[in-house]
Amino acid sequence: MWARREAARQLAADPPQATPVLSRSRRARDRWAGRLFLGATVLPLALLVAMSIALLARTWPILQARPIWHLLTGQTWRPLQGEFGFRPFIIGTAWVTAVAMAVAIPPCLLSAVYLVEYARPITRAVVKPLLDLLAGIPSVVYGVWGVVVVVPWVKNALLPTIGAWLGFIPLFAPTNPSGFSVLAGGIVLAVMVAPFIIAVSYEVLDSVPNGLREASLAVGATRWQTVQHAVLPQSAPGIVAGIVLGASRALGETMAVLMVVGNVARTPTSIFDPAYPLTALIANNYGEMLSIPLYDSALLGAALMLLGIVVLFNSASTLVLHRVTGRWAA
């Protein structure tokens, strides 16, 4: 009896504390880590903004000194005389990218369709790592391949045949015998962006619901008809987005293109002409640019142009892909 009363008295004097499930320090650590992590997530956006501002600030002097229209459409590039016409470079980038896409798109789409619609699972399991491997090869190695294989091939095989048969069309006129040409750059770029385009198209085609295929097959369509009339129309926006992503990869590629495209600052008119893309312009001249007035400003302007185009292309196509596949492009 006494012992019980004593125990009750003690309890009243010193009630047991419920051990908190979440101690204060653990909760504080969680909160601080959350803030820190949140702070880190600002970084990507901040980097984009910082890049745009830094490049714009460095381009500003030349934008002040020359009307922008003259810069974009000017034909002559003579930094020593203060002439900065970007037209040959812009057109050069456009040509190389266009040829690359023309070469890359048909085989890439056919391969993606094959992988999704026809291939056995084991083929897919083998091909996926191969694509990753192809995507991981450094661009300078593609450049070596371009110099050793593609340029001679263009010079010795394509130039005599295409040039002779179709040479009357200005687009295929055999204008430059060296092989270092828009076509060589386009072929190298096509192989470089292929794994990328295939991977994105694969995702898009794979996200088409199977019911659609089954319905088409059930009414007697062949597989190819199913692809043509059911799968492709459904996935067209996503595939276009994938191609745009591939194109923005291609136009930003530097080393491989620089090594095979000839680097002559003239507007090309034939696929056998040499070209001088914007990326090559920047890479080739960075060393001397600080000694000539406005030169660095012009070159960083080229970088700003690339940044602008790529940001535009990428954000548009990423949003489309997000819509189409319900997830983000890998």
Place this chain on the structure above:
Amino acid sequence: MKKRHVEEAVARILMLLSFGLLAGSLGLILLTVVVKGAPALTLAMLTQVPQGGYYLGKGGGILNAIVGSLYLAGGGTAVALLLSLPIALYLGSYTRRRSRWALVVRLALDVLWGIPSIVYGAFGFTIMIALGMRASLLGGILVLALLELPIMVRAMDEVIRMVPAALGQAALALGATRLENALHIVTRQTLPGLATAVLLAFGRGIGDAASVLFTAGYTDRIPTSLLQPAASLPLAVFFQLGTPFPEVQQRGYAAALVLTVLVLAVSLGSRWLAARLGRYAVK
């Protein structure tokens, strides 16, 4: 045969052809690099820095570029990892499913991923000029870190998303905080994927030339401090191919072979590592 069956056959043939074309290109690239590079690859190439007159065909090797590349890509990957992991963990275990901010961050990362490396190089260069920095190992490492950041975060993000929601819910129900869930559950569960992401970014970093061209410079010596310039393998390939001497060009091919082998080893190594680390995951 009906027209549609002919179409089917033609389509099938075309698909197999284009498939063969791509596989053939890959094979041809690897073959080219091996055939051209192997004859010039000697032990001296791998163990010596360029001697006097190296670029005229005299003795020496590309050890400066090999070590420089490992320093650059290693440092860049370490810095990128430091920045990527918090971002990926935040996206994966702190945000709600339909978080606006996560959407914005992912979009920004995807856009960053597509930005050409030459633009990263130009950006890094302008910043370095503004700070009065010379081309150096440090500059190269920082630019590579920025270049690798989006690749690493997106790759990590992809694997963290694969973690079943129930696993995190179980941890939270047992009283774990979000931080403890992120550090002890999510990272352990996704360890193979995280390792793959790191190695993927490393491979991208070691192969990139356009960004280090401006920022790390090139030198015949092995850098001993972060403020010295550093050589890199891609630039070694590029510069040596650009010389008019066949002996030096041969070495360019050999450097390309070394670079390719390194990149392929990293790629295969990441697969092996992923398989090994998978045992810590709850199946």
